[in-house]
Amino acid sequence: MNETLYVQLLNLAAGAFLLAAVMVLWRRELTVIIRVFALQGVALAGLVAVLAAHERSVELAVVAAAIVVLRAGVLPLLLRRALAGAGEAQRETRPLVNVSASLLAAAVLTLIAYAVTRPLVELAPSPATQAIPIGLTVVLIGLFVLVTRRRALSQLVGFLLLDNGITAIGFLTTSGVPLVVELGVSLDVLFAVLVLQILTTRMRATFGDTDLDELRELRD
Amino acid sequence: MSALGAVGAVGAVAQPVLIVGGSPLMLGVMRQVRAKLEGRAGAGIMQPWRDLRKLFRKEPILPRGTSEVFRYAPIVLMGTTLVVAVVAPFVTVESGLDPVADLFAVVALLALGTVALALAGLDTGTAFGGMGASREMTIIALVEPTLLVAILALSLRVGSTNLPTIVSATLHDPGRVISPVSLLAVVALVVVIIAETGRLPVDNPSTHLELTMVHEAMVLEYAGPDLALVELASAMRLTVFLGLLTTLFAPWGIATTATPAALAIGLSAFAAKITVLGVLLAAGEVFMAKLRLFRVPELLAGSFLLSLLAVAASFFLA
Numbered sequence: 231m232n233e234t235l236y237v238q239l240l241n242l243a244a245g246a247f248l249l250a251a252v253m254v255l256w257r258r259e260l261t262v263i264i265r266v267f268a269l270q271g272v273a274l275a276g277l278v279a280v281l282a283a284h285e286r287s288v289e290l291a292v293v294a295a296a297i298v299v300l301r302a303g304v305l306p307l308l309l310r311r312a313l314a315g316a317g318e319a320q321r322e323t324r325p326l327v328n329v330s331a332s333l334l335a336a337a338v339l340t341l342i343a344y345a346v347t348r349p350l351v352e353l354a355p356s357p358a359t360q361a362i363p364i365g366l367t368v369v370l371i372g373l374f375v376l377v378t379r380r381r382a383l384s385q386l387v388g389f390l391l392l393d394n395g396i397t398a399i400g401f402l403t404t405s406g407v408p409l410v411v412e413l414g415v416s417l418d419v420l421f422a423v424l425v426l427q428i429l430t431t432r433m434r435a436t437f438g439d440t441d442l443d444e445l446r447e448l449r450d
Numbered sequence: 451m452s453a454l455g456a457v458g459a460v461g462a463v464a465q466p467v468l469i470v471g472g473s474p475l476m477l478g479v480m481r482q483v484r485a486k487l488e489g490r491a492g493a494g495i496m497q498p499w500r501d502l503r504k505l506f507r508k509e510p511i512l513p514r515g516t517s518e519v520f521r522y523a524p525i526v527l528m529g530t531t532l533v534v535a536v537v538a539p540f541v542t543v544e545s546g547l548d549p550v551a552d553l554f555a556v557v558a559l560l561a562l563g564t565v566a567l568a569l570a571g572l573d574t575g576t577a578f579g580g581m582g583a584s585r586e587m588t589i590i591a592l593v594e595p596t597l598l599v600a601i602l603a604l605s606l607r608v609g610s611t612n613l614p615t616i617v618s619a620t621l622h623d624p625g626r627v628i629s630p631v632s633l634l635a636v637v638a639l640v641v642v643i644i645a646e647t648g649r650l651p652v653d654n655p656s657t658h659l660e661l662t663m664v665h666e667a668m669v670l671e672y673a674g675p676d677l678a679l680v681e682l683a684s685a686m687r688l689t690v691f692l693g694l695l696t697t698l699f700a701p702w703g704i705a706t707t708a709t710p711a712a713l714a715i716g717l718s719a720f721a722a723k724i725t726v727l728g729v730l731l732a733a734g735e736v737f738m739a740k741l742r743l744f745r746v747p748e749l750l751a752g753s754f755l756l757s758l759l760a761v762a763a764s765f766f767l768a
Contacts, residue, residue: 234625238625238628238629241629241630241763242628242629242630242633244630245629245630245633245634245763246630248630248759248763249634249756249759252752252755252756252759256752328748329748329751330747330748330751331751333748333751333752333754333755334751334754334755336755337754337755337758337759340758340759340762341762344762344765344766360766361766363762363766364763364766
């Protein structure tokens with residue numbers, strides 16, 4: 231793969247990765263949010279695949295394939311199943327921060343991410359490390375979604391955005407995490423989502439709702 | 451430079467003629483596409499021109515109590531749009547008036563037309579005029595930052611906000627069109643252009659329902675030739691905005707020499723690109739409902755974020 235094509239494809243994948251995170255913040259319908267999350271998984275896999283093609287590493291290519299299966303296939307499927315039982319509560323109706331304000335907050339988060347990662351990028355400037363701010367932006371947006379959304383499912387998506395961002399930063403900084411580490415992390419995320427899915431279902435069975443703001447006080 | 455100057459001069463004559471003559475036709479095509487998709491026969495693509503001819507023949511009538519502001523607004527709107535149609539490099543890579551073909555100047559000129567119309571809406575003193583003007587000002591206050599930031603993103607790579615410079619840089623290096631910077635900026639600009647030209651989902655161009663109209667409320671008091679001028683200028687604004695979009699992101703076919711063949715290709719490429727965009731816009735509108743006015747800021751905040759990300763990406767991924 232020649233150098234300019236590599237840089238362009240890498241930038242394109244990074245751009246799509248960031249755009250998906252923004253779309254999660256923008257849209258209210260939970261089904262759309264899950265679909266966008268799946269697309270982000272594809273973008274992340276594309277990012278890793280481009281790195282794999284550039285480094286000519288089979289291991290990275292395997293990791294890219296695993297990411298597609300897990301983040302664009304299994305996790306969205308689990309989320310959709312958690313949503314299917316939710317009945318009419320399919321929308322993020324009252325986020326703590328309204329959508330326009332959270333979009334502007336995302337703009338600020340982007341600038342913060344850029345400012346914070348400057349020293350890191352300057353250590354070894356290359357096309358891959360220059361995309362690190364995008365990874366950090368996705369981490370910060372994920373955290374923001376986790377903090378400001380009320381539905382259990384959107385908080386779950388926020389957590390997964392956070393994890394996607396961390397994974398992206400890992401691959402961009404090191405140009406290849408060992409397969410064992412990546413597998414361990416992926417398994418961790420999968421189990422976390424499974425546990426949270428069961429928790430969501432139990433919450434709905436007990437309270438009839440998944441609005442986490444209702445869970446402020448202890449009852450017996 | 452004399453040969454290049456000739457290209458600019460030819461473009462400066464050909465473009466306004468094409469845009470004045472063609473923009474009502476494009477509006478007709480868009481309405482026809484919409485009618486066909488909705489299962490209606492449609493009025494034919496010449497209908498906007500027939501409407502304009504009818505209106506131009508009527509006697510000018512001014513509402514009682516209006517001042518010069520109301521009288522001059524259509525002329526200002528038409529004048530600013532015409533200047534943009536002359537200077538922007540739509541058909542040829544050079545501009546007839548190079549110093550004016552600056553992206554900031556072009557945007558300011560287009561905004562001036564909107565402001566003139568809003569003032570005219572206020573000048574009538576009617577409830578609808580005031581309401582339309584206040585809504586239009588709300589929208590333009592949100593649109594303008596997005597436009598300027600998106601333009602900044604595009605001009606950063608070239609190092610100049612001069613339109614011909616940006617266009618020729620894109621022509622020499624087509625790869626930069628599919629960079630994240632361009633893609634984010636193009637999405638932001640599309641949203642902004644839809645809001646600025648009063649199309650769905652921000653404003654419904656065919657409504658006269660008092661609760662929803664924005665642009666129509668401002669021009670409610672115009673009649674006869676004045677109304678025709680406003681309608682023609684609105685159609686031209688749509689063409690000019692779509693033209694800016696094509697010239698910034700898909701400048702292929704633009705004439706670089708003053709030969710008749712190159713000019714013919716430039717003119718037909720411009721017409722074809724605008725028509726395709728117009729058809730896409732009309733087809734998209736069929737599937738869309740108008741957004742509640744209070745949800746419009748959300749849409750525009752999103753497009754502002756995208757344009758800001760475009761600027762950020764041009765620093766990240768330098």
